[in-house]
Amino acid sequence: MSELHCPSCGAAYADRWRCECGAPLDYEQPLPDADTPSDATLDLTRGLWAFDAFLPVEPRVTLGEGPTPLVEAPEWGAGFKLDWTLPSGSFKDRGATAMLSRAAELGVDRVVEDSSGNAGAAVATYAARAGIDCRVYVPADVKPGKVEAIERAGAEVERVEGSREAVTEACIAAVEAGEGWYASHAWNPQFFAGTATLAYEIAWQRDWSVPDAVVLPLGHGTMFLGVYRGFRALRDAGWTDGMPRLLGAQAAGYAPVVEALHGGAAAAGDNDTADGIQIREPVRFEEILAAVEATDGDAIALGEAAVERELDALHRAGLYAEPTCAVAPAALREYRERGVLNTDEDVVVGLSGSGLKGI
Numbered sequence: 001m002s003e004l005h006c007p008s009c010g011a012a013y014a015d016r017w018r019c020e021c022g023a024p025l026d027y028e029q030p031l032p033d034a035d036t037p038s039d040a041t042l043d044l045t046r047g048l049w050a051f052d053a054f055l056p057v058e059p060r061v062t063l064g065e066g067p068t069p070l071v072e073a074p075e076w077g078a079g080f081k082l083d084w085t086l087p088s089g090s091f092k093d094r095g096a097t098a099m100l101s102r103a104a105e106l107g108v109d110r111v112v113e114d115s116s117g118n119a120g121a122a123v124a125t126y127a128a129r130a131g132i133d134c135r136v137y138v139p140a141d142v143k144p145g146k147v148e149a150i151e152r153a154g155a156e157v158e159r160v161e162g163s164r165e166a167v168t169e170a171c172i173a174a175v176e177a178g179e180g181w182y183a184s185h186a187w188n189p190q191f192f193a194g195t196a197t198l199a200y201e202i203a204w205q206r207d208w209s210v211p212d213a214v215v216l217p218l219g220h221g222t223m224f225l226g227v228y229r230g231f232r233a234l235r236d237a238g239w240t241d242g243m244p245r246l247l248g249a250q251a252a253g254y255a256p257v258v259e260a261l262h263g264g265a266a267a268a269g270d271n272d273t274a275d276g277i278q279i280r281e282p283v284r285f286e287e288i289l290a291a292v293e294a295t296d297g298d299a300i301a302l303g304e305a306a307v308e309r310e311l312d313a314l315h316r317a318g319l320y321a322e323p324t325c326a327v328a329p330a331a332l333r334e335y336r337e338r339g340v341l342n343t344d345e346d347v348v349v350g351l352s353g354s355g356l357k358g359i
Contacts (some may be wrong), residue, residue, distance in 0.1 A: 098194030116145030199230025219277030
């Protein structure tokens with residue numbers, strides 16, 4: 001069982017959802033013994049667990065997730081990674097399989113999570129697979145389709161009035177009252193170990209070449225930081241020779257990373273379409289900023305109109321993504337218009353959830 005440590009104060013724990021100093025915890029990144037991918041035995045019939053040499057937990061709870069398709073999108077001049085094809089319909093399954101495997105390893109019998117929908121559905125799905133009781137705290141106005149996915153997996157749903165932050169506060173209060181193990185997609189480092197597999201798959205599907213840039217939705221940073229950690233681990237293992245630029249797409253009005261990089265005016269606006277990334281205070285905010293700096297990356301905020309136009313374009317192209325997904329290809333267009341990306345640069349865009357999630 002991998003030990004958790006605090007990058008801030010150095011404390012170590014066998015199991016805890018955050019450090020006593022208040023900082024999020026992490027783990028030591030394992031690396032494979034094989035010097036190159038050709039030296040490794042990668043059985044992709046095992047899905048993302050083919051990359052278990054990079055993972056700090058064993059595959060105790062799995063539904064055969066991954067690899068997901070990486071397809072050419074000629075209209076956008078990029079490759080689209082279709083993570084909505086995972087079992088519960090979103091990329092959050094990557095984190096859930098790793099995090100619930102950790103819970104099973106610890107002998108946990110009940111988990112609680114707070115979510116705007118996709119993470120809750122993923123945690124509920126994998127908790128059901130593990131035979132672990134689950135309760136998910138959600139915003140009162142969460143989309144019905146997401147609630148149904150949670151409830152049909154046998155989990156309890158607790159609706160909370162107020163902001164997304166209020167949902168987290170209610171869940172943490174329940175955790176501190178002993179309601180269950182906090183299966184948090186924002187706090188639990190095993191979740192990020194799972195989302196890092198997105199980078200491993202992209203590299204494998206590209207014959208171990210690294211794209212010039214990866215454009216991703218950015219809320220709590222579970223996909224963004226996962227991809228950063230994954231490409232960094234591949235580089236450190238000697239399997240690849242560089243890092244892509246990481247370019248984030250935030251929802252206008254909920255864009256703290258954009259505000260930190262470019263000021264309040266650049267982050268202002270409204271975007272209720274991209275409800276899945278309406279996060280004003282990401283738990284790993286400093287880590288996100290560090291990943292942007294380390295990769296010569298950036299973040300921009302997209303308004304509702306731009307995202308809705310992009311969503312229509314995706315659907316017309318046969319890409320049935322959920323509304324929040326559309327921020328990433330919309331950001332790709334904006335990055336090119338601003339000259340941040342050239343049209344001939346090699347770009348991968350992450351599409352995070354199924355259009356069925358928007359019902």
